[in-house]
């Protein structure tokens with residue numbers, strides 16, 4: 248079979264293409280059959296830092312494990328850099344590096360040996376190996392000969408990233424890269440992810456930290472109950488949220504929201520009047536006038552922008568705050 252990708256329009260520009268991808272885990276004695284992916288379509292452009300978000304059990308790991316060749320899809324198509332994971336398995340596998348969530352490593356190897364072994368597994372010729380360069384980039388050069396069991400949790404996590412990079416894959420998937428790591432290490436990992444991206448690697452990350460997706464990702468897909476419920480640029484996603492919050496500190500202490508403002512979505516919190524409004528429907532000036540008309544003078548005021556967390560909750564939770 249040809250090494251060249253089969254023809255389809257997105258191939259030249261897509262790092263990952265999932266077309267009507269379905270996965271149903273078979274029933275076992277303990278559990279009924281479970282459809283984790285209900286035929287998802289997703290194109291991840293080359294050169295992006297892409298966030299795959301979703302609540303627990305949404306299907307993120309299933310999608311990643313299918314790409315990694317750890318889980319068999321039930322139907323549909325998955326391509327990595329244009330290579331079909333089923334028909335061009337070798338090329339597809341060579342195009343992707345996956346940093347798993349779990350730190351499960353052979354503790355008797357040194358970081359240097361672990362990388363050399365991994366390079367051997369991928370068939371990287373000795374002359375093309377970049378073992379020291381990678382260890383250096385991840386701040387592990389001085390630990391090259393330490394036993395893995397002597398490394399700190401953060402160092403082990405960096406070693407996992409290093410292992411995923413030995414074959415120089417154009418696509419890197421990081422599954423919850425900073426879960427449970429301290430802030431300093433998180434920043435270091437973010438810097439390194441950005442550096443890899445700047446060098447041309449397509450980076451895909453799953454994360455529970457919406458702040459992480461907001462800081463790093465240029466495009467975001469949200470998966471919920473095995474379906475893609477959003478897939479757009481971070482900016483578009485954020486601008487879709489038309490809910491705004493106006494926080495007013497009145498000059499005089501209030502004991503209740505004035506009756507004349509009862510038609511607004513207003514509440515009193517720590518002496519501040521919190522008004523939630525719809526951008527486009529209400530204006531800050533209009534609301535300030537309403538507040539003044541209610542006989543209040545305004546001491547201070549600020550508006551809060553929605554963040555990714557608001558968008559996420561809106562898309563994955565019902566308006567009553569219960570998981571949809």
Ligand SMILES: Nc1ncnc2c1ncn2[C@@H]1O[C@H](COP(=O)(O)OP(=O)(O)OP(=O)(O)O)[C@@H](O)[C@H]1O
Pocket residue numbers: 272273281282283301302303304305306307308309310
């Ligand atoms: N091997 C399996 N056998 C049966 N069901 C499974 C299996 N793996 C996952 N599932 C189910 O498939 C659904 C999707 O799980 P998946 O692990 O893909 O979600 P996730 O989005 O990665 O969640 P998390 O953020 O918790 O890792 C869940 O309902 C899960 O219980």
